[in-house]
Amino acid sequence: MSAFDRSWRPTLFALAVATGLYVYLWGWFGKDLPNYLVPWFEHIRATGPIAAFAHPFGNYTPPYLYLLATATLAAPLADPISLIKLLSIAGTFALVAAVWRLLAALDVMHPGRKAMIVFALPTVVLNAGLLGQCDAIWAAASVMALAAAVKRHHAMMLAWCGLALAIKLQPAFSAPIILALLIGRRVPFRLWPIAPAAFVTAMLPAWLLGWPAADLATIYLHQADWSPLLSLNAPNIWVIAQALPLVGDLPLSGLAIAAATGASAWLIARFSWRAPEREQLLAAALLVTLITVGLLPRMHERYFFLADILALVLAFVRNDRHSWRIAGLVQLASLAGLLAYLSGVTALAVLGALPMIAATLLLGRQFLVSPANDNGLPLNPFRAYPA
Secondary structure (H helix, E strand, C coil): CCHHHHHCHHHHHHHHHHHHHHHHHCCCCCCHHHHHHHHHHHHHHHHCCCHHHHCCCCCCCHHHHHHHHHHHCCHHHCCHHHHHHHHHHHHHHHHHHHHHHHHHHCCCCCHHHHHHHHHHCHHHHHHHHHCCCCHHHHHHHHHHHHHHHHCCCHHHHHHHHHHHHHHCCHHHHHHHHHHHHHHHCCCCHHHCCHHHHHHHHHHHHHHHCCCCHHHHHCHHHHHCCCCCCCEEECCCHHHHHCCCCCHHHCCCHHHHHHHHHHHHHHHHHHHHHCCCCHHHHHHHHHHHHHHHHHHCCCEECCCCHHHHHHHHHHHHHHCCHHHHHHHHHHHHHHHHHHHHHHHCCHHHHHHHHHHHHHHHHHHHHHHCCCCCCCCCCCCCCCCCCCC
16 A cells, blocks of 8 residues: 555544444434424425525524525425435535635645544534534634635635624634734725625525515524523533532623623734734634633533634644644533533533633643744743843
């Protein structure tokens, strides 16, 4: 066997295991599928893929519902749950392609081969193969935005950001790095409206078919989960706080929002002062995602999904023990949150918070440097630096 063939062994093995898991999980599903996605599917099927958008239905934005409407055309061939899962797997292939594009933009060797590993990530397998969720679709758009940012294609970066936000609200968690790039790179103000324009364009077909504009403008407010819980199985600091005696009963939501807002402001200031480039940009995007989801209240178990992907990509780019340790910790923590949701054992999310916090601290250490330090090395207070 040639060296080339042997180099494919890890990827092929991972894909074979992942395919087996997808097949095994096909007959299982989470509660969101029968409670939300299947009823929306049946509504579209009964009303028609175009007429269904004459009135609001569901609490997802229209871009995902357009895809769901397309899937209903294959309804005579398979059951709704299978078609919804196939749509999620198609989104996963789109995510693999986006990661391929990002790795190529960063000049990583064999980007396609490495990108395929995304398909086998445990949290990705569970997201599409078990839950039938659309997280891979908005994450693909977010990764494409980062690839455009690496290439300094700012118009495309903003367009992808707008599209990602039109699919789900979660891309807002990485918004501080995008805003920092716009400021730090002095991107012309005339380009800034591209993101909201892309968002509006994605909503336009539904509005033209009769969906009220007011409802489209406030759809994320309708999605809001007003649970009193500080963490909804997200493996962050608040799932630990709410598990502690006495502390868990305190009204800490205001403190959590203030902490997340303050941290976001610091991140924007830090990265706009000296805008990161290439792999540092990737690391900064990962750190922003980890900190915002780690500090915001009422986060769900799936909200670290983009961090799972970016941590793996960073490990591929740097290929050092430190980066692989971070990627492993993030994946372990995110998987623990998913298992907590599936099993109802919140203690799993509490345990998962520990490696997630550790990964955040390990990654954050490299950015605790002076923006004026061109080498990007941690400052030593006992060493004299040139003026």
